[in-house]
Amino acid sequence: MRARPSGRGGAVPVTVPAAVHRALLERAAAGGASPFMVLHAALAALLSRLGAGDDLVVGTPVAGRPDEALAGLVGFFVNTLALRTDTSGDPDLTTLLARVREADLAALAHQELPFEQVVSAVSPPRHPARHPLFQVMLALDNTPAPRATLDGLTVRRDTATGRTGAKFDLTWDLAERHTADGAPAGISGELEYSEDLFDQATAERYAAQFTTLLTALLDRPDTPFTDLPFLGTRDRAAALDENGPTRPPATPDWTLSDVLTTRAAADPGRTAVVDATGRLTFGELQD
Incomplete structure (x- = not known):
């Protein structure tokens, strides 16, 4: 019997x-790229770094309205793009961003092609x-929230609709935030995960590692990404045995x-088997 997702x-x-x-x-402006491309x-x-290899495909939703004539038309035109990225050769952010930019623009040029085709x-x-x-999917909402004005009615946006499940193994669903004068105020969102494959503790680590590695990439854009930190203090100490015999045992949720x-x-490079x-080595075993 073949496994099926729940x-x-x-x-x-x-x-x-x-x-x-x-x-x-x-960094996006300096590289002629979009904020989404930097996140990608x-x-x-x-x-x-987590062991997925160096030939990666990430999905993303697109508006599906490349023609200006469709801008004001009511309807659901959203399509899905598969974005392929080559991370081989231990590139730094500058090099990796150039690769991502080229591949993403090529995909966006054909965004009207139905995903099924x-x-x-x-x-x-x-x-x-x-x-x-x-x-794995990555989505970035960078459009201002709509403000509906209706005579005699008070309108508010309610995003607490409840969770119905997970469509993919992992989905980074993010949104840019800005101050009243337009200054960057951070990026927030959620990492949705399939409970068939991951638990909450693992997803929390992935979410924290994403922010840690993004910060390091932006701080040191000329350093190969494989040389940059992405583990939290506790995870790194456990991996390197830095806590010695007094280190706390692995949490029960670790696999x-x-x-x-x-x-x-x-x-x-440390011997594993x-x-x-x-x-x-552990690196060879992971590959």
Whole structure:
């Protein structure tokens, strides 16, 4: 019997401080890119550091209104793009952002092509437990919230609609915030996760690691992303045995995959397995 997703999901908050938001906008402008592209580069770097490889596909929703004639037309035109990113060669942010920009612009140039036709043309191996082209999605809302004015009525926006599940393995759903005078006030949102694959503690680590790595990339844009920190203090100490015999035991929610991924990210050259034929490092074991 083949595994099938249950659709159950949860979410944890994602927060990017105002100072990092400001640096992100400056880096985007310097690279001729959009804020979304900087976030996409950071997410691709994080997925690589977590062991997803260096040929990554991330999905994103697009408005589906490339023609100005459609701008005022009522209807649902949203489409889904599959964005492919190459993180090989340990690039720094400047190099990685250039790659992301080129690939994202190429995809956006064909955003009107229905997603179903892309799947049909690529014809990937199908499995009921996963989506065919990507399992991770990134969405960024950078449009001002609508303000409805109706005579005799008080209107407010209510986003507390309740969670119905998870459509993908992981979804970073983010939104830019600005002050009244337009200054960057941070990026906030949530990381939605499939409960078939992840628990809340793991999702919280991924959310924190995303902000940590994004901050490091913006602080040191000329440093290879594989040399930048992304682990929290506790995770790094556990991975490097820095707490010695007094370190707290791994929390019950940790899986073997969590331990191996954390160790490989923190100390990839350390020996993990030895047998009569040789040895494997944590980095090699993760690959």
